[in-house]
Amino acid sequence: MxxxxxxxxxxxxxxxxxxxxxxxxxxxxxxxxxxxxxxxxxxxxxxxxxxxxxxxxxxxxxGKRVGFYKVRGQIGCGNFSKVKLATHALTKDKVAVKIMDKMRLDVQTQRMLTREISNMESLYHPNLLQLFEVLETPSRLYLILEFAGGGDLHTRISSGGKLTDLESKIVFAQILSAVKYMHENNIIHRDLKAENVLYTTNGCIKVADFGFSTKVNNRNQALDTFCGSPPYAAPELFKDDSYIGPPVDVWAMGVLLFFMVTGSLPFRADTVPKLRQSVLEGAYVLPIWVSAPCQRLIRGILKPEPSERCALDQMLGCEWLLPVELFRPIPPLYQLNPIHLLEAGPGELDRDQEEVKGILEKLGVTPEHILNNQGKRIRSPINGVYRILLHRVKRNRGAESVPSISGVVKDPKRDSLRAYRNLRHSSKLCALS
Known part of the structure; x- marks a missing residue:
């Protein structure tokens, strides 16, 4: 210098x-x-x-540092990006950094990237991978993401074989919870596959990679872009026609569930045209070791006609998932903005927020820093520090704990709830609403 x-x-x-x-x-x-x-x-x-x-x-x-982050080795790569492990120099938390060369991005890819950032910023769920911050230089774009640390579902099954019925319930229930939350916020993932289902170090599931996701005005809005991996693609995607978003995610969940309980995909072929034919025919064989309730769920999902597939609430109330205690409070989206730390009155902050506020003060983050960074949203380093700390505190308090499995006991209340869900969502017209 x-x-x-x-x-x-x-x-x-x-x-x-x-x-x-x-x-x-x-x-x-x-x-x-x-x-x-x-x-x-x-x-x-x-x-x-x-x-x-x-x-x-x-x-x-x-490039060994990006903003407040010390960049380490590569942990993944994609068509337009590479992912590296990094450590926040101030908080010492590990993060994943998705790095994209802006010179290699065409107009369509740039549009998809903008959509990915916007969709991730508008979602806050314990089973969705969180976006902490976005940094940009003249040549590169950096997405600072939550680091799951436990590998992906595809690698786990490919190396260790199929999951047990109990493991499958725990994993699938978390995927279901995440997708239901996305659809309630009118966001369709469109690339659900085992490679995009990540494990945290404590076994929690994170649905990741929102590169093909899209936000719709309503869940019956017609889409026309072929997205995702062919083995997970719904029949309507192979018909070169418009399609409705939610049933496409539902079909992919059925393929995922089949893969979890059998260790193989339901539709396999040497070429894409042959795979297309296999999916359109809808012919697959469930091994006899798959439990009867799980078989019924898979068959209810993998139906060629989109309107006949199980609705998400029907899945939640199905017999196979009945023992899973899944219901957990979802934190409100406003918590991702540190301004509420300043606006809250005495006693209005919960225990997590009070702890984060104390850590910020020790690090030297003042109210002026927070106020000066308002409007920058996900592109603010101060907001990035806050989101990382909030995630750490909530994780340490058990916000990402794995769902528990209760004994299969006859519960009239839960049976009534299941019956209500089946009645409410049995109509084809309201199954996707």
């Missing part, structure tokens, strides 16, 4: 990135040199390093 820039430490420190301090807090350069560690908060130290420290500046230049 040029010597002239080194001599402007106070000015750079004052104005870099967040205006981390004001002139009243600055003293002489001599005092700064004597006792910098006693006067600087962790946030101030980090921003000063990013501006003045030669090693940190070099890491930022060569």
């Amino acid at each position: 040029p010597e002239k820039a080194r001599q402007r430490s106070t000015q750079v420190y004052q104005h870099y990135l967040y205006t981390v301090t004001d002139s009243s807090e600055c003293s002489s350069e001599k005092e700064e040199d004597e006792e910098p560690s006693k006067r600087l908060t962790p946030l101030e130290k980090l921003t000063l390093e990013m501006c003045k420290d030669e090693n940190t500046v070099k890491e930022l230049t060569v």
Whole structure:
């Protein structure tokens, strides 16, 4: 770094990135040199390093750092991106960084990426992979994502074989909960497959990769883009006609369930045309070891006619999932914006929010930082710090705990609920509404 820039430490420190301090807090350069560690908060130290420290500046230049994140090795790749593991330099939390070369993105891919970011930002569910922050340089775009850490469902089954009936219930129930939440918010995933179902280190399931997702005005809106992986594609996608979004996700869930309980896909072929024919014919064989309730659920999902497939509420009330205690409170979306920490009155913040507020204060994040970053939403480093901390606190409090399995006991209340769901969603006209 040029010597002239080194001599402007106070000015750079004052104005870099967040205006981390004001002139009243600055003293002489001599005092700064004597006792910098006693006067600087962790946030101030980090921003000063990013501006003045030669090693940190070099890491930022060569891509070993992106914003507040120290980038490590690659953990995945896609057609237009690669995914690397990273650590937040301030909070020390691990994250996944999806990196895209902007020069390689055509207009359609850019549009899909914009949709992916918008859809992920509008969803907040314990079984959906969370987007913490978006960073952009002239040549690259970075999506800072929750790091699941437990591998994906496809790898687990390919290496270890089919899941047990109990394991399948736990995994499928979480996928069902996530997809139901998405559909209630008018978002269709359109690329549900085992590779996009991730495990956390404690066994929680995360539905990931929203690259083909789309938001509809209503769930009966017609779509016309072929999306997803052919082995998971519904029959209507192979007919080169418009289709309704929710039944496409439902079909893919049926293929996923078949894969979980058998270790193989229901429709297989050497070529896409042969696979297309197999899917359109709807011919598949369920092994005899699959339990009868699970077989009934799969057959209820993998129906060629979209309107005849099980509705999501019907799945929740089916016999096979009856022992799964799935119902958990879903945090409100407003919690993703730290401004509510400032607007809440005495006693209005819950325990999680109070803990996050205390951590932010220790790190040196002030109300001014939060106010100055309003309007930036997912592109704010301060909001990124907040979302990462909120996720950590909620995870430590059990928000991502695996659903429990109760004994198969006759429960009149749950039987009544199941009967109600079946009655409510048995009509073809309301199955997708």
